[in-house]
Amino acid sequence: SQQGEEDPQALSIQEGENATMNCSYKTSINNLQWYRQNSGRGLVHLILIRSNEREKHSGRLRVTLDTSKKSSSLLITASRAADTASYFCATDGTGANNLFFGTGTRLTVIP
Amino acid sequence: GAGVSQSPSNKVTEKGKDVELRCDPISGHTALYWYRQSLGQGLEFLIYFQGNSAPDKSGLPSDRFSAERTGGSVSTLTIQRTQQEDSAVYLCASRAAVGYTFGSGTRLTVV
Numbered sequence: 001s002q003q004g005e006e007d008p009q010a011l012s013i014q015e016g017e018n019a020t021m022n023c024s025y026k027t028s029i030n031n032l033q034w035y036r037q038n039s040g041r042g043l044v045h046l047i048l049i050r051s052n053e054r055e056k057h058s059g060r061l062r063v064t065l066d067t068s069k070k071s072s073s074l075l076i077t078a079s080r081a082a083d084t085a086s087y088f089c090a091t092d093g094t095g096a097n098n099l100f101f102g103t104g105t106r107l108t109v110i111p
Numbered sequence: 112g113a114g115v116s117q118s119p120s121n122k123v124t125e126k127g128k129d130v131e132l133r134c135d136p137i138s139g140h141t142a143l144y145w146y147r148q149s150l151g152q153g154l155e156f157l158i159y160f161q162g163n164s165a166p167d168k169s170g171l172p173s174d175r176f177s178a179e180r181t182g183g184s185v186s187t188l189t190i191q192r193t194q195q196e197d198s199a200v201y202l203c204a205s206r207a208a209v210g211y212t213f214g215s216g217t218r219l220t221v222v
Contacts, residue, residue, distance in 0.1 A: 033210065041215045042213040042216055043154075043202070043213040044213070045211060045212070048209055048210055088153060097161070098144055098159050099156075099211065101146075101154040102153055104153055
């Protein structure tokens with residue numbers, strides 16, 4: 001399967017702490033994207049990192065990509081209760097028509 | 112429209128019945144995707160439409176599943192003779208360049 005794997009499956013932290021989620025994948029990619037999902041419904045695109053990039057920032061989000069290890073991490077700094085959601089990585093593989101999603105990390109931020 | 116619209120939001124159907132799920136993508140987005148998400152799981156790719164090209168149906172789980180996209184815009188996913196294992200959230204997404212925009216999904220429950 002080309003689907004990515006994420007860890008941890010669930011993460012619970014206090015408000016204000018940083019949250020780090022990891023994603024591993026199997027195939028060569030054009031880019032890797034992170035999405036957020038609230039309440040098991042629609043996904044929201046957070047950030048995209050291309051295969052030739054190693055780090056990218058967007059607000060409180062920091063994404064790293066290590067193509068040699070086929071892994072990525074998402075760091076959310078200064079977490080807020082509103083960050084509580086499931087976070088998925090998705091890979092846009094070379095030669096593929098669609099994104100392959102990881103299994104997700106369920107983040108709970110405790111006020 | 113401003114976003115990807117899916118209808119119905121929720122559908123309860125009896126085993127063996129046919130269902131139709133609708134997706135109205137963002138105007139001008141040439142790529143349209145259907146995914147399925149079972150409870151607590153990642154997203155499973157079903158089918159991909161790109162412009163006037165033949166769709167990529169490689170993710171459809173059985174011949175009970177079919178989809179069409181009329182006029183390069185609205186798409187309908189049809190599930191015939193529904194089974195209980197078809198119960199899931201069906202998500203539609205459209206894309207212009209990079210970064211998918213997802214609808215809120217249709218939660219299908221087969222009883």
